[in-house]
Amino acid sequence: MSKPRINTMEELSAAIGVSRPTLSRFFQDPTLVKPNTVARIEAGLAKVEYIPNFFATRLNRKSTGMIGVIIPYLNDLFFTKLLESVEIAAMEAGLTVITQCSHSDPDIEARAAETFIxxxxxxxxxxxxxxxxxxxVYRRLQSRLPFVMMDSRPNTMQGVDFVGTNHTQSTGLIVEYLCRIGDPPVFLAMPRVNFNALEREAAYIAKMEELGFKPQVLGTELVNEDWHFEKHGEAVLDAELSAGRLAERSILCANDRLAIGAIRxxxxxxLFPGRSKEGGFRVAGHDDYPLCPNINPSLTTVAQNTDAIGKKAVSRLLQKISGGLSxxxxxxxxxxxxxxxxxSA
Amino acid sequence: MSKPRINTMEELSAAIGVSRPTLSRFFQDPTLVKPNTVARIEAGLAKVEYIPNFFATRLNRKSTGMIGVIIPYLNDLFFTKLLESVEIAAMEAGLTVITQCSHSDPDIEARAAETFIxxxxxxxxxxxxxxxxxxxVYRRLQSRLPFVMMDSRPNTMQGVDFVGTNHTQSTGLIVEYLCRIGDPPVFLAMPRVNFNALEREAAYIAKMEELGFKPQVLGTELVNEDWHFEKHGEAVLDAELSAGRLAERSILCANDRLAIGAIRxxxxxxLFPGRSKEGGFRVAGHDDYPLCPNINPSLTTVAQNTDAIGKKAVSRLLQKISGGLSxxxxxxxxxxxxxxxxxSA
DNA sequence: CGCCAATATTTACATACGTAAAAAAGGGAG
DNA sequence: CTCCCTTTTTTACGTATGTAAATATTGGCG
Known part of the structure; x- marks a missing residue:
């Protein structure tokens, strides 16, 4: 059952009678070794248990075959979808992904960057x-490594490779839809925890003005710092409805989690938001959170193409790594x- | 702005006039070095940019200070919560966590295990x-490393350290509650993708029989393999309701995602499930998924203590690593x- | 001023493998 | 059988650090 365990290539070389450099080449790429020898090595490997040491193999290579990925939150299905897309794309490219989560803490984010370096x-x-x-932290990563940002981009980081969503288009799309089918929407903003919040808000205002409507933004004051979006959306809308406002309006939420709270x-x-009855109370979101189809009512929203974002981020990073950029x-x-x-809308 | 970059400890030693072994000890634990020397080193470090190489530092240590964590799915807030708890506990213990996600694929899971080894x-x-x-794969990990399983445990893996939820207690608790307040519940089973599914189902049956009620289990046939729990719950309950059944019953779902679908x-x-009206239609779940308080109606459920599970798993692993177990x-x-x-119930 | 203890440096070797160059072996063609 | 080319082996060094032992230095104290 349990084969003899071999810890180093040196021992393996002795055990199966093939020199260590040949083994080294074999483990990097078997085609570099004559088929005859490959067969001999594989026969030997079948009889023992050996795995090359991850660290030692990478210590003296120009390329480690690893990429680092930092996401800000784990408990958010949006980032989780994005990460999944990135991991799969990286795996297909033969890369090992080292994932670190900032857990809402800039210090952790900074440490993760140092770890990668x-x-x-x-x-x-x-x-x-x-x-x-x-x-x-971002500048430091950029100065030392091929570096690509995803999802959101600080406005002071203009000179960096970036892959994300065109929020002007996406927000404009749903604003236009809401205006076309019914009343122009008010905008339930998200706490301004990132830069997308501002972009979406600006896109809403621009599109409304373009269509000749007066924009109205709610909930910009930060209720809490903890990404309790649902609670925020619920609190803001509850206050409005309690004050007798918005009961016949359309509400565009800056993201789906706000919308879930607003619907609640x-x-x-x-009030039961819906598009069935023309012109009535409606709620829409942004992102296409995985649960949108399953809540009550199912949420009309605009989907971010997380899959494309993840794939593109990886392929762009690979371009920068290979260095073949003119x-x-x-x-x-x-x-x-x-x-x-x-x-819902 | 940009300090001179130094790549090796050797160079650093030359640059700031402290011997390399002393620097080595300094980076492992500054208290091993005299305060005077520490100050000298820190003054030197302030003038240059240097980070010890992660691989080289770990290559020749008995302990790498890293633990590997494998979770099966990313797009499930339950695992995400568990992972968060694990990561924070590990961080507090000074460990670097390497996370790998199986993405529903046993091959990926196996590869992740090999990577850890x-x-x-x-x-x-x-x-x-x-x-x-x-x-x-699990046996292999167990034979080569301190190894702890979390969340669910194959019944053929009895001899392994395990941290999870007492499903007999947790399921019993909510069955007892539902029976006490209203009609005895039927059980909406989850696709049998893991071993917890069977445990909860068995616990439901046992508790019902203990209370003198006849258990009734629905939805054990696997509708799909893709963890589309919400769709499964929705489909099963829709079929029942369409057939004119269950409209006045209480429904205990094997997990919250099923319950979300059932409510839909x-x-x-x-039908609007609720506990307000005694004895009417009710829906309850299991796990306390983060969104439970925010859906409509908010979901009555039984919470798994993911935080405790994650913490305990890490502390148990640390015990096994330190080896001080009698x-x-x-x-x-x-x-x-x-x-x-x-x-909701 | 000299001694002792604490600390630092020197020296040397270890970790597990990548990599390059030179030497040896093998295999096929003539 | 010999030559030539390909593949493998040998040899040696490199990667960036850990670690141990011997030696040197330092500081404090009598």
């Missing part, structure tokens, strides 16, 4: 924490959002 | 994939669930 990762992918994270507040006030102009890729029409 | 991690924490994962099906049939009897720790009374 000390690991000699080939590159780093970062979804930033928000406006309270230390941007020196509405229901408690006896110019090093930062590339900004923004994917369009797509309308997900469901019951 | 090749990295010489000090120990591994695994939340298994379910009944289609290769249990040889109910709402579409004009016996090596596997330890099974099961935390009780706690009732979260909300609107």
């Amino acid at each position: 000390s690991m000699n990762v080939d590159g780093a992918l970062v979804a930033p924490l928000g406006d309270h994270s230390d941007q020196a 507040a509405a229901t408690r006030h006896g 110019d090093d102009t930062p590339e900004i890729t923004l994917f369009d959002g797509s309308l997900m029409l469901r019951e | 090749s990295m010489n991690v000090d120990g591994a924490l695994v939340a298994p994939l379910g009944d289609h994962s290769d249990q040889a 099906a109910a709402t579409r049939h004009g 016996d090596d009897t596997p330890e099974i720790t099961l935390f009780d669930g706690s009732l979260m009374l909300r609107e």
Whole structure:
């Protein structure tokens, strides 16, 4: 059952009668070794238990075959979807992904960056924490590694490669839809924890003005710091409804989690958002959170293409790693959002 | 702005006039070096940019200070909460966590295990994939590393350290509650993707029989493999309600995501689950998914103590790593669930 | 001023493997 | 059988650090 365990290539070399450098080449790429020898090595490996040491193999290589990924939160299905897309794309490219989560803490984010540097990762992918994270960290990563930002981008980081959503388009899309089908929406803003919050808000205002409507933004004051979006949305809408406002309006929420809270507040006030009845009370969100189709009513929203963002971030990082770029102009890729029409608006 | 970059301890030694072995000890623990020298080193470090190489530092140590964690899914807030708890506990213990996600794929899970072994991690924490994962992988990890399983445990892995929830207690608790306040519940089972599914189902049956009621289990046939719990719950309940059954019953769902789907099906049939009206239609879940308080109606459920599970798993692993265990009897720790009374039941 | 203990440095070797160059072996063609 | 080319082995050094032992230095104290 349990084969003899061999710890080093040296021992393995002695055990199966093939020289260590040949073994080294074999483990890097078996095609570098004659088929005859490959067969001999594989026969030998079948009889013992040996795994090359991860650290030792990477210590003296120009490339470690690893990339570092930092995401700000784990308890958010948006980042989780993004991470999944990144991990799968990286795996297909043969890279080992080292993931670190900032857990809402800029210090942890900074430490993660140092860890990546000390690991000699080939590159780093970062979804930033928000406006309270230390941007020196990003600059430092950028100066030392192939580096791509995802999802949101500090406005002081213009010179960096970035992959995200075109919030002007995506927010504009749903504003236009809401205005076309019914009353122009008010905007339930999210706490300004990151830069997308401001972009969406600005996009809402711009589109409303373009259509000749007066924008109205609610809930910009930060209720709490803890990303309790649902509670925030619920509290803001509850206050409005209690004051006798908004009961016949359309409400565009800056993200789906706010919308989930808003719907809950509405229901408690006896309102059931929906697009069935023309012109009535409606709620829409942004992001296409995985639970949107399953809540009551299912949430009309605009989907971010997390899959495309993750894939593109990895492929762009690979480009920068391979270094075959004629110019090093930062590339900004923004994917369009797509309308997900469901019951709530 | 940019300090001279120094890549090796050797260079650093030359640059600031302190011997390399002293620097080595300094980076491992500054208290091993005289305060005077510490000050000299820190003054030197302030003038240059240097980070010890992660791999080199770990190559020749008995302990790498790293633990590997495998979780089966990323897009599930339960695992995400568990991972968060684990990461924070590990961080407090000064460990570097290497996280790998199986992405529903036993092959990926197996590869992750090999990666951990090749990295010489000090120990591994695994939340298994379910009944289609290769249990040889777990045995292999167990034979080579301090190893603790979390969340769910294959019944063929009895001799392993395990930390999870006492499903007999937790499920019993909510069954007892539902029976006490209203009609005895039917059980909406989850697709049998893991071993907890069976435990909860068995616990439901046992408690019902203990209370003198006839158990009734629905939805054991696997609708899909993809953990689309919400769709499964919705489909099963929709079928029942369409057939004119269950409209006045209480429904205990094997987990909250099923319950979310069940509530959606109910709402579409004009039913609004709640405990306000005694004895009417009710829906309850299991796990205390983060969104439970925010859906409509908010979901009555029984909370798994993910925080305690994560902390305990880490501390148990640390015990095994330090090796100060008089016996090596596997330890099974099961935390009780706690009732979260909300609107739905 | 000299001694002792604490600390630092020197020296040397270890970790597990990558990599390059030179030497040896093997295999096929003539 | 010999030559030539390919592949493998040998040899040696490199990667960045840990660690142990011997030696040197330092500081405090009598």
